[in-house]
Amino acid sequence: MKTRITELFGIRLPIIAGGMAWCSGWRLASAVSNAGGLGLLGAGSMHLETLDYHIQQMKASTQLPWGVNLPLMYPQTDELVALLIRHEVPIVFTSAGSPKKFTQRFHDAGMKVAHVVSSSRFAVKCEEAGVDAVVAEGFEAGGHNGREELTTMTLIPQVRRATSLPLIAAGGICSGESMLAALALGAEAVQMGTVFALATESSAHDAFKQYCISLPEDATMLALKALSPTRMAKNALFARIAAAESQGASAEMLREMLGQKPAKRAIFEGEVEEGEVEIGQVVAQIDKVESAAEIVGRIVNDYETVRQRMAGLKI
Amino acid sequence: MKTRITELFGIRLPIIAGGMAWCSGWRLASAVSNAGGLGLLGAGSMHLETLDYHIQQMKASTQLPWGVNLPLMYPQTDELVALLIRHEVPIVFTSAGSPKKFTQRFHDAGMKVAHVVSSSRFAVKCEEAGVDAVVAEGFEAGGHNGREELTTMTLIPQVRRATSLPLIAAGGICSGESMLAALALGAEAVQMGTVFALATESSAHDAFKQYCISLPEDATMLALKALSPTRMAKNALFARIAAAESQGASAEMLREMLGQKPAKRAIFEGEVEEGEVEIGQVVAQIDKVESAAEIVGRIVNDYETVRQRMAGLKI
Numbered sequence: 329m330k331t332r333i334t335e336l337f338g339i340r341l342p343i344i345a346g347g348m349a350w351c352s353g354w355r356l357a358s359a360v361s362n363a364g365g366l367g368l369l370g371a372g373s374m375h376l377e378t379l380d381y382h383i384q385q386m387k388a389s390t391q392l393p394w395g396v397n398l399p400l401m402y403p404q405t406d407e408l409v410a411l412l413i414r415h416e417v418p419i420v421f422t423s424a425g426s427p428k429k430f431t432q433r434f435h436d437a438g439m440k441v442a443h444v445v446s447s448s449r450f451a452v453k454c455e456e457a458g459v460d461a462v463v464a465e466g467f468e469a470g471g472h473n474g475r476e477e478l479t480t481m482t483l484i485p486q487v488r489r490a491t492s493l494p495l496i497a498a499g500g501i502c503s504g505e506s507m508l509a510a511l512a513l514g515a516e517a518v519q520m521g522t523v524f525a526l527a528t529e530s531s532a533h534d535a536f537k538q539y540c541i542s543l544p545e546d547a548t549m550l551a552l553k554a555l556s557p558t559r560m561a562k563n564a565l566f567a568r569i570a571a572a573e574s575q576g577a578s579a580e581m582l583r584e585m586l587g588q589k590p591a592k593r594a595i596f597e598g599e600v601e602e603g604e605v606e607i608g609q610v611v612a613q614i615d616k617v618e619s620a621a622e623i624v625g626r627i628v629n630d631y632e633t634v635r636q637r638m639a640g641l642k643i
Numbered sequence: 644m645k646t647r648i649t650e651l652f653g654i655r656l657p658i659i660a661g662g663m664a665w666c667s668g669w670r671l672a673s674a675v676s677n678a679g680g681l682g683l684l685g686a687g688s689m690h691l692e693t694l695d696y697h698i699q700q701m702k703a704s705t706q707l708p709w710g711v712n713l714p715l716m717y718p719q720t721d722e723l724v725a726l727l728i729r730h731e732v733p734i735v736f737t738s739a740g741s742p743k744k745f746t747q748r749f750h751d752a753g754m755k756v757a758h759v760v761s762s763s764r765f766a767v768k769c770e771e772a773g774v775d776a777v778v779a780e781g782f783e784a785g786g787h788n789g790r791e792e793l794t795t796m797t798l799i800p801q802v803r804r805a806t807s808l809p810l811i812a813a814g815g816i817c818s819g820e821s822m823l824a825a826l827a828l829g830a831e832a833v834q835m836g837t838v839f840a841l842a843t844e845s846s847a848h849d850a851f852k853q854y855c856i857s858l859p860e861d862a863t864m865l866a867l868k869a870l871s872p873t874r875m876a877k878n879a880l881f882a883r884i885a886a887a888e889s890q891g892a893s894a895e896m897l898r899e900m901l902g903q904k905p906a907k908r909a910i911f912e913g914e915v916e917e918g919e920v921e922i923g924q925v926v927a928q929i930d931k932v933e934s935a936a937e938i939v940g941r942i943v944n945d946y947e948t949v950r951q952r953m954a955g956l957k958i
Contacts, residue, residue: 341958479796509824545793546762
C-alpha cells in the first residue's frame with residue numbers, strides 16, 4: 329500500500345505505534361519498525377541520558393525508519409530537541425505544544441515532523457507551521473486528550489476537509505477493521521497506542537498489562553478536565569478523583585490527589601489501583617499480550633479480509 | 644446492497660433516519676422511506692392524537708417500509724404501544740427503557756423491533772429479550788446518550804463481538820465515508836440523526852436549522868450527566884448549565900435550570916440560545932439545508948466513491 333504517509337516516512341505499512349510514556353522504549357519501537365510499521369520512542373517519560381541510550385539501542389536494532397514522540401511541555405525540551413538533532417533522528421512526532429517552535433529547526437536538520445492535534449483548528453495551525461503531517465487523535469484515545477472531545481469518527485473527516493496535510497488517524501484504532509474505517513474517513517495511516525502499550529515488547533509493567541487485558545468496555549473515562557483531560561481506567565485512584573470532580577475540585581486539588589508521577593506508578597511500576605492507568609477505550613478489545621509482530625500481522629490480515637468484504641458491498 | 648438489516652426491514656438502502664423528537668414527523672419520515680431508506684416517526688415528542696395523525700399521514704405518503712421510534716420512559720407509553728399495534732405499524736425502534744417489556748407484544752402483532760443501546764452489555768440484554776435488531780449509538784450522537792461514553796469507533800466492533808444480532812450503527816455518521824466506516828466496523832446499516840434533523844422536511848424550526856448549519860466543530864458537548872447525559876450545542880443555556888455543573892450541581896438544580904420542554908423550545912420553536920439544542924458532533928460537517936432525497940443521493944454517491952477507493956487500497 330502506498331499513501332502519502334508511507335511515502336513520507338518510507339514505511340511499508342500505514343501503521344504507526346504511538347510513542348507512549350513508560351511503554352515505548354527501543355524494544356517496542358524497533359519491533360514495530362522491523363514489522364514494517366513505524367516505531368516511535370516515547371520521550372515523554374525519558375531523561376536526557378535515557379533518551380540518548382534508547383536512540384543508540386534503536387539505531388543498533390533496526391535498519392528501517394523510526395522516530396521519536398516528543399511532548400513539547402517539559403522544562404528540558406530544548407535539550408531533548410538538541411539531542412534529536414545531534415542524533416539525526418529521521419522522524420519526530422511532536423505534541424502538547426505549538427508546532428511553530430521547533431519545526432524549522434527539525435527541517436533544517438533534514439528530519440520529518442508530524443504534530444498531534446485534537447481538532448481541525450489545530451490542524452490548520454500545523455499546516456501554517458509547515459509540519460509534514462498531522463496526527464488527529466479522537467476522544468477515545470488513552471492518556472492526554474483534547475478539550476473538544478471530538479471522536480475519531482467525526483474528527484478525521486473534519487481535519488481532512490480543513491487541511492491538505494498528510495493525515496494520520498489515532499484514537500479507537502486497534503484492528504484491521506478500524507484501520508480500514510479510518511482510511512475510509514480520509515486518513516492515510518493510523519497510529520495505535522493501547523494495543524502496542526500491551527505488547528510483549530512494551531516497557532509497561534506486567535501487572536499493568538495483565539490488569540488492562542482484563543478490563544471491560546466501560547472501564548475507562550475522561551477525567552482531570554480541570555487540569556488536562558486524560559483518559560484513564562476507573563481504578564481506586566480514579567474513583568477518588570471522580571468523587572472530587574463531582575464536587576467541583578480545582579486543578580490544584582486534583583494535582584495533589586494524583587501525587588508524584590502517577591502514570592509512572594501505574595504503567596512502569598504496576599500500581600494499577602493507585603497509579604494513573606492511561607489507556608484507550610479499545611482496551612476492551614484486547615484480551616492477550618502479543619508481540620508487536622503478531623499484532624501487526626493480525627491487523628494486516630484482518631484489513632485484507634474487511635477490504636475484500638467491503639469491495640463486494642456495492643450499493 | 645443486501646445486509647441482514649435491509650432484508651429484515653425490506654429496504655433498498657442501509658440508511659435509517661433516526662426518529663427524533665420535534666424533527667421526525669410524517670414529512671421527513673416518508674421522504675426518507677421514499678428515497679429508499681427507512682424513515683422513522685419520532686413518537687418521543689408526540690401526544691397520542693399527534694402520533695395517530697402522523698401515522699395516518701405516513702400511510703398516505705409512502706408504500707415503502709417505515710417505522711416509529713418510541714422512547715419507553717413516558718407515562719403514556721402503554722397507550723402509545725397500543726396505538727402502534729392498532730395501526731399495525733410495521734417497524735418500531737424502542738429506546739430509553741427495557742427491551743423486555745414490549746417486544747413480545749410487538750412480535751405478536753407481526754411488528755419488527757429494534758432497540759437502541761450504548762454498550763454491548765445492553766446489546767446482550769436486547770438479544771435475550773428477543774429483539775430483531777440493535778442500534779448501537781456512540782458518544783458523538785446528539786441528544787440522549789449513554790453513561791459509558793463509548794464512541795462509535797469502539798462501540799460497533801464490541802457490540803459485533805458480543806452479540807449475533809443484526810446491527811445498526813449510529814453516532815457520528817452523516818456521509819458515504821462514515822457509512823462505509825461503520826459497515827467496515829461490523830454494522831449492517833447506519834442510523835443518522837443530525838443530518839436529517841436539518842433536512843428541508845424536518846419539523847424543526849427554521850431558526851434551529853440555520854443556527855445548526857453555522858456551528859463549528861467544537862460546538863457541542865455532553866452535559867447533564869447528573870440527570871441524563873445529553874449532547875447539546877454550547878449556547879447560552881448550556882453555558883449556565885456547564886457553570887453549575889462545574890460547581891457540582893444536583894439533578895434537581897439542573898432540572899430547574901432547563902425549565903419546561905427545553906428541547907421543544909430550541910428545536911420546534913427556534914429558541915436557539917435559551918432552549919436545549921440537541922444535536923450531534925457531525926453538525927460541523929453540515930453546512931446547508933437539503934431535502935432528504937438530496938441527502939440520501941449524496942450519501943449513496945459518496946459511499947460508492949469511497950468503496951471503489953478502498954477496493955484499490957490493498958495492503
